[in-house]
Amino acid sequence: xxxxxTLSPRARTIVYSLIGLMVVAAIAMVVASSxxxxxxxxxxxxxxxxxMFEAGGLTASAVVPEDIYGKKYTRAxxxxxxxxxxxxxxxxxxxxxxxxxxxxGVPPHQNYFLVGANDDTFQASQLERSEIDLCTGMExxxxxxxxxxxxxxxxxxxxxxxx
Numbered sequence: 121x122x123x124x125x126t127l128s129p130r131a132r133t134i135v136y137s138l139i140g141l142m143v144v145a146a147i148a149m150v151v152a153s154s155x156x157x158x159x160x161x162x163x164x165x166x167x168x169x170x171x172m173f174e175a176g177g178l179t180a181s182a183v184v185p186e187d188i189y190g191k192k193y194t195r196a197x198x199x200x201x202x203x204x205x206x207x208x209x210x211x212x213x214x215x216x217x218x219x220x221x222x223x224x225g226v227p228p229h230q231n232y233f234l235v236g237a238n239d240d241t242f243q244a245s246q247l248e249r250s251e252i253d254l255c256t257g258m259e260x261x262x263x264x265x266x267x268x269x270x271x272x273x274x275x276x277x278x279x280x281x282x283x
Contacts, residue, residue: 165189166233166245170252170271170279180272180282185235185265192237197262199232199244200255201225208234212262220244231255235265252279 127135165188173181185196199208204225209216218240221232231254233245247254252271270282 164245166247166252173271173279178273180270182268182270182282184268185233189235189243189265192241193235193243193265194238195236195262196265196267197234197236198254198260199226199234200260201228201231201249212236214240218242250278254281256281 166183169183169188185193197208197212199221202225203221205219205221205223206216208221209219214236219234220242221234221244226232229249231247231249231252233247233254234242235244236242249255271279272282273279
C-alpha cells in the first residue's frame with residue numbers, strides 16, 4: 121500500500137492498467153483453453169486424448185488404454201483397413217456379433233482401436249487414418265490395456281505408432 125502512495129497519479133494509473141491487462145489476459149487464456157478442449161460428439165475418448173496432446177503442443181507422447189477407457193477394459197487390439205468383423209473375431213476367438221465393427225470390413229481411410237472387457241463387452245474407436253494411423257505394418261496381436269502405446273506425429277501431421 122505504501123508503494124502506491126509514493127507513485128504519482130499517472131504511474132498509479134499505469135500500474136492499475138497493467139494489472140487489469142494481466143487479469144484480462146488470464147481470463148482470455150482460460151476461455152481459450154476451454155474452447156480448445158471442447159470436442160464434438162463425433163470424437164471419442166481416443167480422439168479426445170490425441171486432441172489434448174495437440175492442444176499441449178506435443179508431437180510425441182504415449183497413451184495407456186486403461187487410462188482412457190477405464191479398468192473394466194483389459195485387452196486391446198488394432199483393426200486395420202480390410203479387416204472384417206469375422207476375421208477379427210476369429211483371430212481373437214470371439215463371436216463376431218460381440219464386436220462393434222463394420223460388417224463389410226474396415227474401409228481404406230479408417231482404422232479402429234478396439235478394447236474389450238472380461239465380460240465380452242467391447243468399445244471401438246473409429247479413427248481416420250489421415251489423423252491417427254495405427255496400421256504401420258507391424259504384426260497386430262491383442263495386448264493388455266495397461267501397455268503404453270507410444271505415438272508420434274509424422275511430417276504430414278498424422279499420429280502414428282512410434283514403436
